[in-house]
Amino acid sequence: MSNATVPPFIPAEHTAPWLDLLMAADSWMVRSIRTALESQSDRVDSLSLQAGSLWLDTSKQAWDLEVCQRLLALARAVRLPEGIEALFSGAEVNFTERRPALHMACRGGAEIPLSDRAQFTATEERLESFVTAFHAGALRGATGAPLDHVVNLGIGGSDLGPRLACEALSHLEPPRHGVRFVANLDPSDFTSTVRGLEAARTLFVVSSKSFSTAETLANLERARTWLAQELGTHETAAHFLAVTSNPGKAQALGFGPDRILWLPPWVGGRYSLWSAVGLPVALAFGWERFLELRAGARRMDEHFRTAPLERNLPVWLGVLGLWNASLLDVPSCAVLPYDQGLACFPAWLQQLEMESNGKRCRRDGSLVPYSTATVVWGMNGTLGQHAFHQLFYQGTRRITLEFIVPLPRPLDAGRRALAQHALAQAGALLLGRTRDEARAALRAQGLPPSEIEALAPHHEIPGNRPSSVLLTDGWDAGVLGELLAAHEHATFVRGWIWGIDPFDQYGVELGKELARTLAAGGTLADFDPSTRALAARLDAHR
Numbered sequence: 001m002s003n004a005t006v007p008p009f010i011p012a013e014h015t016a017p018w019l020d021l022l023m024a025a026d027s028w029m030v031r032s033i034r035t036a037l038e039s040q041s042d043r044v045d046s047l048s049l050q051a052g053s054l055w056l057d058t059s060k061q062a063w064d065l066e067v068c069q070r071l072l073a074l075a076r077a078v079r080l081p082e083g084i085e086a087l088f089s090g091a092e093v094n095f096t097e098r099r100p101a102l103h104m105a106c107r108g109g110a111e112i113p114l115s116d117r118a119q120f121t122a123t124e125e126r127l128e129s130f131v132t133a134f135h136a137g138a139l140r141g142a143t144g145a146p147l148d149h150v151v152n153l154g155i156g157g158s159d160l161g162p163r164l165a166c167e168a169l170s171h172l173e174p175p176r177h178g179v180r181f182v183a184n185l186d187p188s189d190f191t192s193t194v195r196g197l198e199a200a201r202t203l204f205v206v207s208s209k210s211f212s213t214a215e216t217l218a219n220l221e222r223a224r225t226w227l228a229q230e231l232g233t234h235e236t237a238a239h240f241l242a243v244t245s246n247p248g249k250a251q252a253l254g255f256g257p258d259r260i261l262w263l264p265p266w267v268g269g270r271y272s273l274w275s276a277v278g279l280p281v282a283l284a285f286g287w288e289r290f291l292e293l294r295a296g297a298r299r300m301d302e303h304f305r306t307a308p309l310e311r312n313l314p315v316w317l318g319v320l321g322l323w324n325a326s327l328l329d330v331p332s333c334a335v336l337p338y339d340q341g342l343a344c345f346p347a348w349l350q351q352l353e354m355e356s357n358g359k360r361c362r363r364d365g366s367l368v369p370y371s372t373a374t375v376v377w378g379m380n381g382t383l384g385q386h387a388f389h390q391l392f393y394q395g396t397r398r399i400t401l402e403f404i405v406p407l408p409r410p411l412d413a414g415r416r417a418l419a420q421h422a423l424a425q426a427g428a429l430l431l432g433r434t435r436d437e438a439r440a441a442l443r444a445q446g447l448p449p450s451e452i453e454a455l456a457p458h459h460e461i462p463g464n465r466p467s468s469v470l471l472t473d474g475w476d477a478g479v480l481g482e483l484l485a486a487h488e489h490a491t492f493v494r495g496w497i498w499g500i501d502p503f504d505q506y507g508v509e510l511g512k513e514l515a516r517t518l519a520a521g522g523t524l525a526d527f528d529p530s531t532r533a534l535a536a537r538l539d540a541h542r
């Protein structure tokens with residue numbers, strides 16, 4: 001392993017920039033973003049930046065250049081630049097599990113640890129040859145028929161990354177082979193996903209870092225049963241590939257060593273798309289496309305590692321998120337990709353941020369004395385406009401928004417209209433409508449004065465809703481890689497400043513443990529009276 005060390009932990013609130021930021025936050029709680037935009041001619045330019053194919057405009061956020069600079073001063077005070085170097089050098093930034101977090105190494109953005117280089121290279125060669133054989137029709141199932149359809153069995157990071165990439169790419173080009181995803185423990189997920197598939201031609205990729213996740217193991221069992229029923233044989237090993245860090249467990253569950261692909265332990269589940277977990281992407285769209293996806297992410301790695309903080313897009317995304325979450329105490333961030341292929345981007349980002357930074361305990365064991373990760377949620381535009389944007393316009397909740405607007409080249413009329421909707425939403429949410437403007441609009445409809453007065457408050461829209469807009473220049477696998485890696489790094493930036501470990505997930509483990517207890521019919525004594533009563537009701541249900 002690497003000799004690189006992690007710089008010491010410095011609590012953000014003990015630094016001088018933190019105090020400045022607290023004062024700035026007091027003022028931005030009440031300041032008008034709209035007025036700031038109208039009065040500062042350089043605001044848009046100074047609060048926008050480009051990295052690779054991504055253009056980020058943060059000028060509609062509740063901050064200004066001074067706040068941004070103070071946040072960067074905070075990042076320096078807690079030694080973020082050395083933290084970034086520690087991340088890329090393979091230091092144990094995953095300090096609770098005493099591991100590096102080197103997902104960047106899978107895409108060439110960092111070095112593979114020396115001791116793992118041979119195994120990693122061998123895995124890459126095997127991955128590529130599986131993909132080549134699959135496309136050549138040379139991977140054959142139990143009946144001798146070529147396998148030509150893929151079903152990924154996995155959950156969380158073993159599902160969301162490849163699912164997102166496959167969906168996004170399938171809106172750019174038809175896949176060479178169909179790929180479907182089963183994640184849920186709900187049996188209907190499996191049943192409805194395999195409906196219509198020809199068992200003899202179906203390849204299951206079973207992705208699980210631990211190879212002990214209940215949902216994935218249940219779906220593996222279902223897949224075996226389905227194949228056996230459809231093909232009339234239990235000799236179905238040729239229909240399965242396993243991707244895991246725990247080959248021993250996979251072997252114990254019947255996978256031969258030649259059917260297991262290695263997922264390095266230093267790749268976190270929610271960062272694993274770039275590893276063998278990304279296999280479905282390559283099976284569906286080709287090895288080259290997978291490499292392009294990785295190459296885009298690698299471009300963002302290089303930018304993140306080398307650009308000065310002042311021009312560093314993931315650092316900006318990171319500190320802006322921290323400003324909203326911890327200093328303005330905004331509890332929620334809606335992410336709104338204007339691209340049908342990015343429908344599951346909010347779910348991917350949700351896991352990335354909430355599982356990584358939904359924590360409170362710091363490196364020295366102290367608790368973070370302010371809010372950490374926000375609730376991340378969202379939906380692709382324009383669908384959300386007709387579902388929950390009303391709350392953005394006139395609701396009482398404090399929410400910040402992130403519009404993601406991929407701009408393919410050339411941009412056809414349909415995509416232009418879609419992008420215009422995104423920009424119009426961000427603009428309208430900032431602008432709002434004053435009471436007088438509402439009155440004027442009602443007057444123009446010819447309503448009598450009494451009705452105008454009654455209705456005007458309902459038509460008033462406060463505006464000033466903070467949002468960022470991220471545009472892409474072009475839209476392909478590489479740009480998608482840039483987009484995903486930028487968010488991964490932004491998550492690291494926040495975790496670093498908060499002093500928490502973004503690469504563990506002990507909270508989820510407790511839920512898993514207790515679910516196992518319940519499923520095994522174990523003692524319910526550990527549970528509270530409400531859960532015991534509900535479990536009894538479930539037991540009695542036939």
Ligand SMILES: O=P(O)(O)OC[C@H]1O[C@](O)(CO)[C@@H](O)[C@@H]1O
Pocket residue numbers: 155156157158207208209210211212213216269270355505508
């Ligand atoms: O890949 P595995 O080990 O099956 O885990 C699946 C998911 O479960 C978690 O461990 C907890 O939800 C995630 O971090 C992970 O992506």
